Amino acid sequence: MNLRIPGPIPVPNNILEAMATPMINHRGLEFADLLKKVTAGLKQVFQTENDLYILTASGTGAMEASIVNTLSPGDNVLSASVGVFGDRFGDIASIYGAQVETIKSPAGKGIEPNTIRESLKKNPKIKAVLVVHNETSTGVTNPLPEIAKIVKNEFNKILLVDGISSVGSIPLKTDLLGCDVVATASQKGWMLPPGLAFLSFSQNAWEAHKISKMPKFYFDIANYEKYLKIKQPPFTPALSIMFSLDIALTQILDEGIENVFKRHFNIAEATRNGIENIGLELFADKNVTSNTVTSVKIPDNVDGKLLLSTMREKHNIILAGGQQELSGKIFRIGHLGLCTYEEINDVIEALKKSLPECKLAS
Amino acid sequence: MNLRIPGPIPVPNNILEAMATPMINHRGLEFADLLKKVTAGLKQVFQTENDLYILTASGTGAMEASIVNTLSPGDNVLSASVGVFGDRFGDIASIYGAQVETIKSPAGKGIEPNTIRESLKKNPKIKAVLVVHNETSTGVTNPLPEIAKIVKNEFNKILLVDGISSVGSIPLKTDLLGCDVVATASQKGWMLPPGLAFLSFSQNAWEAHKISKMPKFYFDIANYEKYLKIKQPPFTPALSIMFSLDIALTQILDEGIENVFKRHFNIAEATRNGIENIGLELFADKNVTSNTVTSVKIPDNVDGKLLLSTMREKHNIILAGGQQELSGKIFRIGHLGLCTYEEINDVIEALKKSLPECKLAS
Numbered sequence: 001m002n003l004r005i006p007g008p009i010p011v012p013n014n015i016l017e018a019m020a021t022p023m024i025n026h027r028g029l030e031f032a033d034l035l036k037k038v039t040a041g042l043k044q045v046f047q048t049e050n051d052l053y054i055l056t057a058s059g060t061g062a063m064e065a066s067i068v069n070t071l072s073p074g075d076n077v078l079s080a081s082v083g084v085f086g087d088r089f090g091d092i093a094s095i096y097g098a099q100v101e102t103i104k105s106p107a108g109k110g111i112e113p114n115t116i117r118e119s120l121k122k123n124p125k126i127k128a129v130l131v132v133h134n135e136t137s138t139g140v141t142n143p144l145p146e147i148a149k150i151v152k153n154e155f156n157k158i159l160l161v162d163g164i165s166s167v168g169s170i171p172l173k174t175d176l177l178g179c180d181v182v183a184t185a186s187q188k189g190w191m192l193p194p195g196l197a198f199l200s201f202s203q204n205a206w207e208a209h210k211i212s213k214m215p216k217f218y219f220d221i222a223n224y225e226k227y228l229k230i231k232q233p234p235f236t237p238a239l240s241i242m243f244s245l246d247i248a249l250t251q252i253l254d255e256g257i258e259n260v261f262k263r264h265f266n267i268a269e270a271t272r273n274g275i276e277n278i279g280l281e282l283f284a285d286k287n288v289t290s291n292t293v294t295s296v297k298i299p300d301n302v303d304g305k306l307l308l309s310t311m312r313e314k315h316n317i318i319l320a321g322g323q324q325e326l327s328g329k330i331f332r333i334g335h336l337g338l339c340t341y342e343e344i345n346d347v348i349e350a351l352k353k354s355l356p357e358c359k360l361a362s
Numbered sequence: 363m364n365l366r367i368p369g370p371i372p373v374p375n376n377i378l379e380a381m382a383t384p385m386i387n388h389r390g391l392e393f394a395d396l397l398k399k400v401t402a403g404l405k406q407v408f409q410t411e412n413d414l415y416i417l418t419a420s421g422t423g424a425m426e427a428s429i430v431n432t433l434s435p436g437d438n439v440l441s442a443s444v445g446v447f448g449d450r451f452g453d454i455a456s457i458y459g460a461q462v463e464t465i466k467s468p469a470g471k472g473i474e475p476n477t478i479r480e481s482l483k484k485n486p487k488i489k490a491v492l493v494v495h496n497e498t499s500t501g502v503t504n505p506l507p508e509i510a511k512i513v514k515n516e517f518n519k520i521l522l523v524d525g526i527s528s529v530g531s532i533p534l535k536t537d538l539l540g541c542d543v544v545a546t547a548s549q550k551g552w553m554l555p556p557g558l559a560f561l562s563f564s565q566n567a568w569e570a571h572k573i574s575k576m577p578k579f580y581f582d583i584a585n586y587e588k589y590l591k592i593k594q595p596p597f598t599p600a601l602s603i604m605f606s607l608d609i610a611l612t613q614i615l616d617e618g619i620e621n622v623f624k625r626h627f628n629i630a631e632a633t634r635n636g637i638e639n640i641g642l643e644l645f646a647d648k649n650v651t652s653n654t655v656t657s658v659k660i661p662d663n664v665d666g667k668l669l670l671s672t673m674r675e676k677h678n679i680i681l682a683g684g685q686q687e688l689s690g691k692i693f694r695i696g697h698l699g700l701c702t703y704e705e706i707n708d709v710i711e712a713l714k715k716s717l718p719e720c721k722l723a724s
Contacts, residue, residue: 001384008385008601019381019602022363023370023555025680056420056557058597061580096577187598193385195418195557195600215458215577218423235420236549238557238600239370240381318387 002343005320006136006165006293006334008187008194014247015191021243032231034242039228041249045257046167046182048174048200053224055197056238059164059185062197064092065219066160066181067130070205072213073097076125078157080111080147084137084323089130089162096214101126107138107326108295110288113146120155128158128208134166137323139284139295139332141170145177152178158208164188167198168252169264169292169336180205186241189264189292191248191337195238264291267335267344274348275333278355283330292336295322297329299355304328307351307358315350364705367682368498368527368655368696370549370556376609377553383605394593396604401590403611407619408529408544410536410562415586417559418600421526421547424559426454427581428522428543429492432567434575435459438487440519442473442509446499446685451492451524458576463488469500469688470657472650475508482517490520490570495544496528499685501646501657501694503532507539514540520570526550529560530614531626531654531698542567548603551626551654553610553699557600626653629697629706636710637695640717645692654698657684659691661717666690669713669720677712 003010011019024030035054043052055062067089071077077098079090082105094100101123103115111131120126129151134141144161151159163172163182169189174182180202187194201209201221209221217223223234252260268291272282275296283295298304304321308331311317322330333347365372373381386392397416405414417424429451433439439460441452444467456462463485465477473493482488491513496503506523513521525534525544531551536544542564549556563571563583571583579585585596614622630653634644637658645657660666666683670693673679684692695709 001386003385003387005387005389008388008598011385016382016384020378022378023365023373023549024363025365025367025682026370026556027367027682028674028680056418056600057423057580058418058599060597061419064580092579095579185598187385193600193602194388194598195603217454217457218419218426219580235422236369236547236556237420238418238555238603240555240602241557241600312390318390320387320389 002317002346004333004335004343004347005318006332007336009191009334009337011193012191012338015244018244018247019193019240021240023239026236026239027232034246035231035233038242038245038249041253042198044253045249046174046200047172047176050174051201051225053199053201053221053228054237054242055199055219056195056235057197058194059183059197060088061219062183062185062199063089063162065199065221066183067093068096068214068216068219069221070158070160070181070208070212071096071098071128072211074099075127076101076123077128077130078103078116078119078126079130080116082109082111082132082138082140082142083107083135085135085162086132089132093130108140108284110140110285111142111147113143113150116147117150117154120150120157126157128160130160132162133172134170134290134292136165136293137326139290139293140288141166141290142288144172148177148179158204165292165336168260171261174200186245189336190245192241192244196241196245264336267339267341268294270341271333271335271344274344278348278352280351292334294333294335295330296333298331301360301362302355303358303360304331307331307354310354310358311350314354317347317350364679364708366695366697366705366709367680368694369698371553371696371699373555374553374700377606380606380609381555381602383602385601388598388601389594396608397593397595400604400607400611403615404560406615407611408536408562409534409538412536413563413587415561415563415583415590416599416604417561417581418557418597419559420556421545421559422450423581424545424547424561425451425524427561427583428545429455430458430576430578430581431583432520432522432543432570432574433458433460433490434573436461437489438463438485439490439492440465440478440481440488441492442478444471444473444494444500444502444504445469445497447497447524448494451494455492470502470646472502472647473504473509475505475512478509479512479516482512482519488519490522492522494524495534496532496652496654498527498655499688501652501655502650503528503652504650506534510539510541520566527654527698530622533623536562548607551698552607554603554606558603558607626698629701629703630656632703633695633697633706636706640710640714642713654696656695656697657692658695660693663722663724664717665720665722666693669693669716672716672720673712676716679709679712
């Protein structure tokens with residue numbers, strides 16, 4: 001099975017085997033050592049000296065945590081969305097009572113940084129900006145450095161970043177950019193099964209936490225900080241994924257984080273070239289194209305649903321379809337974590353064979 | 363290592379090995395089959411025909427979910443607490459804005475059902491009652507059938523039950539008792555690693571959900587229901603634990619749920635007898651003593667901290683200490699899941715040897 005969706009990703013065997021490690025006491029000495037070690041390793045990959053916490057949750061839980069720990073009902077928030085996950089980020093803030101102003105870019109485009117500048121100029125009451133670094137639904141990587149410069153250097157607002165499908169795969173220098181909260185999840189470039197989420201939390205975010213009035217308990221970062229001081233989790237965590245995280249982090253740090261980024265870029269380039277070589281069109285704009293997930297237009301004369309089922313049934317390759325309004329219009333190829341050129345070549349070859357079989361009757 | 367804390371528990375080898383199953387598409391056909399199968403199996407163990415959802419979270423996340431899905435800020439809530447987790451249940455409701463009235467029983471005692479009747483009589487505005495079925499911090503199983511009779515039959519209030527360390531180990535007939543929400547977590551009698559939580563949700567709970575105004579997104583049961591209809595999860599779940607859950611459920615249902623309860627009772631009896639035979643005193647009242655965790659008084663002349671470290675270092679046995687105000691006063695022996703008489707005998711023998719070495723200087 002060649003699982004080529006943008007997470008869960010195929011987990012390398014040695015990391016997968018560690019998932020079967022016997023249980024330990026999550027309030028004991030062995031766990032304390034593990035928690036200390038993986039927290040330090042995660043900070044290196046996040047390129048941060050901010051606090052860092054491990055939640056037992058999907059990435060969406062970490063998105064919610066970033067909001068409820070820094071904001072209050074009634075706060076004005078700017079949400080710059082280019083897809084499903086950007087919309088979700090704003091929705092969560094809105095559900096918790098924030099006044100959300102949304103800048104929406106068309107699918108396949110990135111956020112135009114200047115639109116954020118204009119919005120912040122126009123509405124000085126805006127307290128925080130929500131940005132998805134890598135929009136998994138469209139295969140777009142937003143220009144976070146430019147955005148961060150505006151949000152932090154020009155306006156000094158709280159910057160909350162969904163880095164779920166970018167951290168560890170695409171450069172995201174948390175401290176250099178001044179990101180207050182960065183959220184990510186284990187089933188992406190970390191080469192792990194889903195179930196853990198990671199969250200960096202700046203001093204500035206802590207200042208916001210002090211006056212934050214959104215209700216929270218399971219996701220209250222103060223609970224995690226209180227227990228981290230005694231090297232414990234506040235609540236029983238997904239231990240198995242932490243055992244695997246330990247191994248994955250060692251591998252990532254041994255390879256070197258810059259090399260990991262470079263490897264993701266190279267495999268993404270190979271994917272994009274392969275797609276164009278067989279006459280398909282990339283969906284995302286070239287200047288914002290993602291190095292973790294490639295979105296591809298389904299030609300008008302091709303039955304997209306049939307294409308994905310043919311890829312699955314005849315070639316054992318699992319691709320992701322388009323979400324919501326992009327359903328039937330694009331498909332997506334995930335290449336996060338340890339993805340080989342051979343795996344990508346197999347996808348391209350199989351697409352080449354499958355496309356003619358999936359023509360719509362004209 | 364003999365891990366004898368009340369969760370995480372030692373996971374049987376065949377279930378542990380399934381944790382290393384390769385990843386699949388959580389929006390694909392294979393997952394749809396898995397979700398359908400384990401949801402049906404969970405309902406059998408919960409003894410319910412109510413809706414049932416799988417959350418990627420610790421048990422505390424499911425406690426929060428039970429509250430935020432059924433209540434609104436300002437709602438009057440009765441919390442009957444006999445320990446740390448009972449307190450937590452009320453705290454969560456209070457943080458989300460409920461008006462919480464607490465009946466607190468002394469540690470080691472169970473809830474006196476009549477106190478609930480009196481409170482509900484006195485305050486007709488109370489909308490929901492929060493009860494921990496098995497209080498892990500004190501080793502007490504509350505008389506849920508009597509409580510449920512009062513809450514549901516006499517007063518028809520919403521009944522939210524923390525069944526984290528009981529469901530699957532101690533009889534809890536969800537439908538027969540009329541429990542509106544029952545929450546539990548994977549690292550208990552389910553014989554699984556931590557990381558998943560399970561939640562049953564009644565029609566009455568759905569009525570409450572319709573008018574519930576507590577904010578929620580990650581824990582919003584409506585998201586889970588919407589996706590369950592197309593046999594998908596709303597958010598990427600902890601797949602590995604679901605693979606293991608499938609095997610664990612098959613084992614539990616093959617053994618027969620009544621036999622599983624009986625087995626837990628027998629091993630708990632053996633533990634209680636063993637403790638008393640070596641001259642130690644049980645902490646919980648006999649009539650409410652738990653079949654998943656046994657709490658034991660630390661004699662006045664024994665150094666409790668030294669006792670636990672001696673058990674760990676000399677005998678490879680991990681016991682749990684007391685939490686909060688019970689720290690140093692009790693220790694706890696977990697016997698959920700597949701626990702053998704031999705494992706319990708080893709604990710008793712090791713305690714017998716260790717106690718004389720841990721005397722306080724008098």
